[in-house]
Amino acid sequence: MIVFERLSKKFPGVKALDDVSFRVEEGEIHGLVGENGAGKSTLIKILSGIITDYEGKLFIDGREMSFTAAHQAQNQGVATIFQELTVIRDLSVAENIFLGREPVRMGGVVDTNFMREKSREVLQYLGSTVNPGEIVGRLSIANQQIVEICKALVLNAKIIVMDEPTSSLTEHEVKQLVTFIRRLKERGLTILYVSHKMEEVFHICDTISVLRDGKFIGSVNKEESTPDEVIRMMVGRSMEAMFPPRERHIGEKLLEVRSLSRKGEFEDVSFSLYEGEIVGFAGLIGAGRTELAKTLIGAARPGAGEIRIGKRVFRGFSHPHEAYQAGIAYLPEDRKGEGLVACLTVRENIALSILRRISSYLWVKPQAELSVVDGFIKNLRIKVYHHDQVAETLSGGNQQKVVISKLLATQTDIFIFDEPTRGIDVGAKYEIYRIMNDLTKEGKGIIFISSELPEILGISDRIYCMRAGQLIKEFTHEEASPEKIMHVLTGGNII
Numbered sequence: 001m002i003v004f005e006r007l008s009k010k011f012p013g014v015k016a017l018d019d020v021s022f023r024v025e026e027g028e029i030h031g032l033v034g035e036n037g038a039g040k041s042t043l044i045k046i047l048s049g050i051i052t053d054y055e056g057k058l059f060i061d062g063r064e065m066s067f068t069a070a071h072q073a074q075n076q077g078v079a080t081i082f083q084e085l086t087v088i089r090d091l092s093v094a095e096n097i098f099l100g101r102e103p104v105r106m107g108g109v110v111d112t113n114f115m116r117e118k119s120r121e122v123l124q125y126l127g128s129t130v131n132p133g134e135i136v137g138r139l140s141i142a143n144q145q146i147v148e149i150c151k152a153l154v155l156n157a158k159i160i161v162m163d164e165p166t167s168s169l170t171e172h173e174v175k176q177l178v179t180f181i182r183r184l185k186e187r188g189l190t191i192l193y194v195s196h197k198m199e200e201v202f203h204i205c206d207t208i209s210v211l212r213d214g215k216f217i218g219s220v221n222k223e224e225s226t227p228d229e230v231i232r233m234m235v236g237r238s239m240e241a242m243f244p245p246r247e248r249h250i251g252e253k254l255l256e257v258r259s260l261s262r263k264g265e266f267e268d269v270s271f272s273l274y275e276g277e278i279v280g281f282a283g284l285i286g287a288g289r290t291e292l293a294k295t296l297i298g299a300a301r302p303g304a305g306e307i308r309i310g311k312r313v314f315r316g317f318s319h320p321h322e323a324y325q326a327g328i329a330y331l332p333e334d335r336k337g338e339g340l341v342a343c344l345t346v347r348e349n350i351a352l353s354i355l356r357r358i359s360s361y362l363w364v365k366p367q368a369e370l371s372v373v374d375g376f377i378k379n380l381r382i383k384v385y386h387h388d389q390v391a392e393t394l395s396g397g398n399q400q401k402v403v404i405s406k407l408l409a410t411q412t413d414i415f416i417f418d419e420p421t422r423g424i425d426v427g428a429k430y431e432i433y434r435i436m437n438d439l440t441k442e443g444k445g446i447i448f449i450s451s452e453l454p455e456i457l458g459i460s461d462r463i464y465c466m467r468a469g470q471l472i473k474e475f476t477h478e479e480a481s482p483e484k485i486m487h488v489l490t491g492g493n494i495i
């Protein structure tokens, strides 16, 4: 059993945790939810020995813990799987599982056979078919996560903590992970599970605890509560609708892609986008959507085909700047890697992308900059105590909002949003949909890539389905349904 007793943690300008007390029973799957910046990751960092200076007490199985380093938490059986995985891509699965604890044979040689055998056993126990000899960098994110779980199991973990484990998984992979989590529970492990996906939390967890602005709001039993109630606890108000009302004013054709191909990634893709339109791209991970987006924005060159923007015809772009000049802006899927300059402040990050707009000659106009930046902070409800806060110190979801601001601050006609709401709380999701609507009111067109069918269905005017690198079906908003789309995506006959 884990008991948090009156935990408080301050950061400059914010109380990340404010007198938080609750308990996690042994052998349960316990969900932890709350809006971006509510304090979830901070709590987890205390439990896993990463944050060591805080007020309050932490008990595990009745004993008070005061970790001064992460490995101490590990020794007490707490294994944490962070959203940014810590596997080493160049090592094999078995080497990763035994990293730092390699079994040694007589003479000091690492016992590779033992490592592989043991790894195979643990993998099989979880029902995974991953080969222990495979290099981790070649595995899917889902399988890399499984390697992390195996690592924890070999460590004899009693408590497994997962911070947003499914945010980069496909629906199928999520199902697989759920099965693993259930097996862990059967084995008597306790699981603390952070997620923004309400359906998922209700599906997996026995108990759900809610944090809001660093405060503990309550714990509910899954059987006795509803997602609506939990959302109300999270946001402190009720959310009437998941999606803002959408008016459609479709104008001229903005973009036409004809027979675009890139070997091994996608083939013969043709589609169009009109002014004022949101066009959703549905597909399973690996369907080729991100690769297609990368080609449209000049990060890769197509092997064949053309891109028409207005009257201009392009045979691909050789640089993202060229695509941007032609009118295409991109919100990358991997925001940590591509979008955010972690060591700069929120203001600098946003300003970077709009230098041209707000500078006259060589001078940046500080007033213009600030009004743009503060506008985003307010509209997207970015939780910062100051616009000069370093981006790295924002909570995960708030960092994403900064990257979204960077994209919105650029003024182009065609936007590609690749998984814009990943890791973002319900309130902010609504804001992002609203902003997408506003962009379309100004006559912009949006290509919207998402793995979450409900939002694709909720806000797209048309939906293209991609499977194995091919665009195989188009639905209008009216025609589409989750069943029809899943049928197409998973390889059913196209009706």
Ligand SMILES: Nc1ncnc2c1ncn2[C@@H]1O[C@H](COP(=O)(O)OP(=O)(O)OP(=O)(O)O)[C@@H](O)[C@H]1O
Pocket (backbone or CB within 6 Å): 011, 012, 014, 015, 016, 034, 035, 036, 037, 038, 039, 040, 041, 042, 043, 383, 393, 394, 395, 396, 397, 398, 423
């Ligand atoms: N190292 C730090 N320096 C300053 N402030 C921090 C630091 N780490 C976290 N914070 C602040 O503490 C608050 C809680 O952050 P935390 O990361 O725990 O939120 P979270 O609930 O995990 O949010 P998300 O859902 O966005 O991941 C936020 O306001 C965040 O900006």
Ligand SMILES: [Mg+2]
Pocket (backbone or CB within 6 Å): 040, 041, 042, 163, 395, 396, 397
């Ligand atoms: Mg977090």
